[in-house]
Amino acid sequence: MLAEPRLATTGADPLPAGSDRSPGRAEFACWLGDGILALAGWCADAPGADPGWDTDGLPDLAVRSIVFSRDEAGEGAIGFLAVATGVPALEAAVLDVGGRCALLDPTRIEVTDAESLAWFGLAAVGAEVRREAQSLMATTMGEAASGWPASRLAGELRRFRDAVRPRAPHCQIAVDVAQGLFIDAVHRLDDRSFYVRGWMRDASAEITGLAALSPEGLRVDLAGTLARFPRPDVEQFYGVPPEEQGRARSGFVVHVELPAPSVLAEGWVLELRNAAGVVVETAAPAVVDDPSLTRSVVLADLAHEAPGDDSLVRGHTSPALRKLGARQHWSGAIASVTQYGTPPTEPETSVIVPLFRRIDFVEHQLSHFVDDPDVVGADLVYVLDSPEMADELAGASAALHRLYGVPFRTVVLNRNLGFADANNAGVSVARGRLLLLLNSDVLPDRPGWLSTMTDFLDRTPKAGAVGPKLVYEDGSIQHAGMYFLRPEGSPLWENAHYYKGLHRSFPAAAQTRVVPAVTGACLLLAREMWDKVGGLSGAYVQGDYEDSDLCLRIGELGYDCWYLPAAELYHLEGQSYPTALRRLTSRFNTWLHTSLWDARIAELMAAPPPAAATRPRSPTRPRPRTKKDVT
Amino acid sequence: MPKVLYVVHNHPAVMPGGAETYALELYGAMRDSGRYDPILLARTGPPVSRTGRVHEGTLLEPAGGDPNQYFFHTDIADYDWFLSTSRNKDVYTKFYRDFLAAYRPEVVHFQHTLFLGYDILRETRRTLPDSAIVYTLHEYVPICHNNGQMFRTTGERCLAASPRRCHECFPAIPPQEFFLRERFIKSHLGVVDRFVSPSRFLADRYADWGIARDRITVEENGRPPLLAAPARGEEDDAGDGFRNRIGYFGQFTAFKGADVLLTAMKLLTERAAAHATLRLHGANIEHQPEDFQALFRSLLETAGDDVTLVGRYRPDELSALMRAVDWVVVPSIWWENAPLVIQEAFAHGRPVICSDIGGMAEKVTDGVDGLHFRAGDPRSLADTIERALATPGLWERLRAGIGEVHPLARHVTTLADLYDDVLAARSGSARERSARAG
Structure with missing residues (x-):
């Protein structure tokens, strides 16, 4: 809900007459989200100059801002773009923009949308300024609460970005076009981290830059951090003879970390620049947000690591997997804990047994545990790491408890956690002073x-x-x-x-x-x-x-x-027969x-x-x- | 007690071949002797067995419930048949090395390195620099790429391999490759302290090939004691006064001369001079080249009632099968080495009619414990059988001429002494080395 702009009511009218000749003023305002206000305007090109009016009693409004030359305003005036957060309402205030002073007068400001703010506030400025503007706005992504507020803010930022951003020609993928840039996928790792894979090539000049632009307008330079590898399929497309297809390293993957979150699925753009100054850009497909698929993709890309090198795993695979892993903690995965039989009083040892697929092992274990007082008196915990078998385990557990009388608990997980976290979940309910981790x-x-x-x-x-x-x-x-x-x-x-x-x-x-x-x-x-x-x-x-x-x-x-x-x-x-992915x-x-x-x-x-x-030692004479x- | 590791290319529990059966017998007899503590490592897996290994991270599998007998799976080997080497060197430097390092045998005695590769010798020397390495020669595989038979692909026996001659046998393989093969194999055989050859003939072939004669000890394989099958009529009423029943024991292959024998039988039937009957014990005709299969089957079909195909037999049935024959024929057209069937025939008191070449001629003395015929010549074999049946008292005289079959117990003593000698020599030279260094 946008706040209605209203004039501050404290004290006498502080604004001097003829204030359109004043040294600085916000001309356009745009509410990006709750309490997030973007402002555009101009001020005189003299840092520290006397604003020329009495600002006593007017509150300062803290902003982040950029300033830029805006000559057409006359007498070397400069323009500014500013954002402020935690603004309850549009009220009269003084802004400090890069050491200059500008007045926010709610009665003389046009409240507009993000697109118009870009059009009017940044009319006729150069590409460099527009990039800065985009970045200034996009970093406000860190200010909104996640969920709906962040999505709404992102939508405004996307519109601002598209109005302001300098565009390079779209990269055509064709055999007779020197530049090629293609993004296979952008995978979300967490709210601000992504894993991008694609390929690029330039037959005319050395590639000197690759940048990614998030839908909200955050720009990251990737050229220095990419992991490159051969893409014979790409080389084949461009007609490179088979024996040379492994030579060029046109493929790349990169772990991207943005300074602020990005939530939009659509709108990623990548931009390639070569030594001759040619710039092309390409739109990425929608962001993949499927942690298990992404995990497989990231691991499969490890195949591209050259022997003896670890830059891919160190710079990209490892941080990507770490972030994926941190997205969901195991503690949220415990769906239920069920006790079968009377729990032992003050058990010394908890026996934690994760179950994956082969729940029939429970029966085999119980048929031996029943004859072993140590285990009968222990806190026996089965952790079901195959959620789809919950009903089957419940049925078997009741039946097996009736037969053997060995007390135990089952911890049912709502998703597959793997060996480590299944054990962690099991231990979290353990009652014993000692823990025995046991495979099924x-x-x-x-x-x-x-x-x-x-x-x-x-x-x-x-x-x-x-x-x-x-x-x-x-x-x-x-x-x-x-x-x-x-x-x-x-x-x-x-x-x-x-x-x-x-x-x-x-x-x-x-x-x-x-x-x-x-x-x-x-x-x-x-x-x-x-x-x-x-x-x-x-x-x-x-x-x-x-x-x-x-x-x-x-x-x-x-x-x-x-x-x-x-x-x-x-x-x-x-004996296991590992798949390529497992290897x-x-x-x-x-x-x-x-x-x-x-x-x-x-x-x-x-x-x-x-x-x-078990290693060989220095030889000795035969002896007993x-x-x-x-x- | 010092330990001896026996390495063999197969375990008789999987397929009861001659070399592997002997290796297991040797293992048991050495254990009983109290001289060396034996360990058996038997290579296994396809194509010899139907199943591969079942455990991750190890190639070992205990064999026969014996804590010191192991299968050694080589399914990861990616075996190179030309060089006899495992392309995956982890077989040696990871898995076999760990096994050696765990047991640290003083002696490693190789029975056969087929499917294992000669590199296993090298790895033994690297991991156990002062161990005694002994290698029993079972046939001519290191010398000859034609299944180690020293039999040319053009159909003649061969006495000496050379890159050029081998290339003639395998025109698709350049002589340079055979040169490399020979050098590669010899480099690994170079770490062997002592070769054991069951026949002089075999030792001579290796000596000709370049293994110093003094590194080769001729020592026939020993046989465990057995109760000899009585001669026909001796303990039952199956005797008919004739000594006209001939037995063949072995695979039905062209190298083994089964067709020579069947052709000879056909000649004898035509001549109607002596009424010989033949019992064929063996199998695997279905694994032979098709033209040989066709030849063998047609000979068998036209042979008539005098030839009986008994078929496949287990080693423990041999005694019973021997009861029904008077003579054993070994008609191989390749050199052979020290055929087990000759020792078995002699152990049961059966004179042997054999080809006059190689290991057969060495083990059977013409006119003393058997008769020779011209190898590969059915007419010569027919003549010899005719003479054997027609000469009164010959069978009894040859039977009486059969000497003692080398007993396993004495064989084990000989080998234990040999191990002692090699170890003493090695420690002597180690002392010298350290004295020089000191």
Whole structure:
């Protein structure tokens, strides 16, 4: 609702006679939104000049402004454009525009719309000024409340931008046109961050500039930050011979961060400039606002990172994924918590089991837990990370509780969160002093494993986390502690498992010891420790390094991760056949893990005892096998 | 106890071939001997087995519930058949290296490197610089690209490979490639401390090819003790007084000379001189080239009642099958090496009629424990069978001439001694090296 302009009523009329000859005055006003006022006018070209009238008693109105030469007003007058926020009504006031003084007189001002403000307030000014004007206006996007007020403001700004902005010729995509600029997509990451992918080429001169213009008029220079890569499809279109198609790097992606929010889907413009001064522009398609689609696109683009380089992942992939991840917190995803059976009184340990698709594992676990008093007395929490199976789980839970009588709770999520946040959600309802993170495809070998682990954690000084021996269905070792391995020639550390694939009876795997990390498939730690390190990190995509990340944070606080073979469970992890996208996801996770922990891991792996365990050592004479040999 | 790792290209639980069966027998006998603690690593996966690996992040899978026997999956290998190497070197430098580093065997004894690649020798030396590396030669694969048979694609036996001669066999592959192949394989074989050859003939071929003769120990594979099948009529009433039943045990392939044998039988039938009957034990005719299949089938169809196709058999059926025959024929037209079937025939007291070449001629002495005929010549084989059946007392004399089949227990002792020697020599030279350095 626009406020009615009205004259200030305080005191005598402060305005001198013949005030149209006064040194400065706002001529046009436009309400952009509630309390957001744009003003255009002129003042004398003499900073600090006496306004020539008595302004006593008139309030100052704080504005952000630009000033520009407006010679046609006579005697070297300058024009101004100003915006003020938190303005309740159009009242008489004095504006300070770039050290000059201008009067706002509600009786002598034309209240108009954004388009007219641009036409009349900025008549006949140059491109540079119009760009500044656009930017000044667009930054008010930060002032409006999100939702409807922001949309309304954005609409006004879009109209202002389109009236004021200098236009370059539209870029035609044709084989005989030297310049080519095309935007495949603009993806929204959050209210002010975007991920833009497209391609550009110029057969006539070097490209010296690429700028993006938001619908609201914020302009960002992208040329310095782009990640470039070959686009053989583009080269093919332009008739480049196949053997040369990989040479030009016409493709690009870029993570764009605006100084203020942008909410409009339509209206993005990109502009290319070359060394010869040629400028062309192209309109982008509507902004994609679908976080899961955007996540896939961003990860798939990692395929364009050249080997040995990490500028794409560092400058674009990682910030984009971080922002996508921050859009929705897991705490909003808990749809329901249901108790089956009588909850144990003061349970010592909470067992948190995320369920993804295979809810049939619940039945298998319960059929073993029922014979294990440790687990029956624990706070058992199943977290359903497959929302579409909520009804199925509810039915199965009731039936299985009737059969086994093992009390447990189910936490149903309203969307898929992935391993880390499903656990975080589960822990948020946990009641125990200790937490056992357990995968649904882990089955105990025999009862007693839980107290074996909890006793060990409680009686071992500085123990931060404990992991058991996990074996495959064929009796070979799946987990006997984890370490970090940097393949020759790679800057990135990968997680590796000690003695993986060897028989469960392999002597070295029978030794209780401190290891660099333990698997999250079955990991015990204190709730207090969990809170100290802040739970599992949601920064990784789909679960690769969350467990080692947790262990590294525990280690950073001076606590140890212990491998405890006295507790043995089965882990039915199968062979996976990763899709191309999954491999890229994994590449991202590996990069992120190393970028966070490189120094700490290097320090850990340089320490001889656990690190040297599976690496070759200096040769020795044959001798009887002793424990020393294999540890 | 020092450890010995046996690396073999297949596990008999997947497919019971000769080399892999022997490797498993050796593994068991070495364990029983108490000299070395054995570990078995058997390559597996397609095309030999139907299934690949099932676990992420490891190529290992325990075999047979034995904590020291493993399958080693090489599905990631991207195997290069020409060079016999895994293009994906992670097989060696990541997975095999981790396995070696975990067990740290003092001795690594390779039975076969097919599907594994020769680089596995190199990796062994790199990871365990002072280990003893022993390599048993099973046939001529390193020397000959034609399935290691030293049999030319033009149909003759070959005694010496060279880039030029190999190119003649495979005109599409330039001699330079064969030169590279030979150099590549020899560079890896260079890390081997001792080769074990089950026959002198085989050792000579490798010596001719350039492996120093003193690096090769001729030691026949040992056989586990068995209860010999009685001769016909000895313990039952199946005896008819004749020694006219001939047995063939082996694959039905052109190299094995099954067609030579069937042609000889046809000649004998035509001559009507001696009434020989033949029992064919074996399989895999369907995997042979079509023209050979057609030849074999037509010979079989026209052979009449004197030839019985018994077909595929399991190793544990051999004793029962031996009871029904008097002679064993080994008519291979390629050199052979030290054919298991000869040891088996001798273990059951059956004289052997074999081709007069290569490993067969070496293992069977003409007129002492068997008879030779001219390799690939059906008329010569027919003559020899006719003579065998028509000469009174010959069968008994040859049967009595069969010597002891090399026992596995003695074989294991020989190998353990050999491991000791190599380790002593290696530590001696290591001492010298460190003394020089000190």
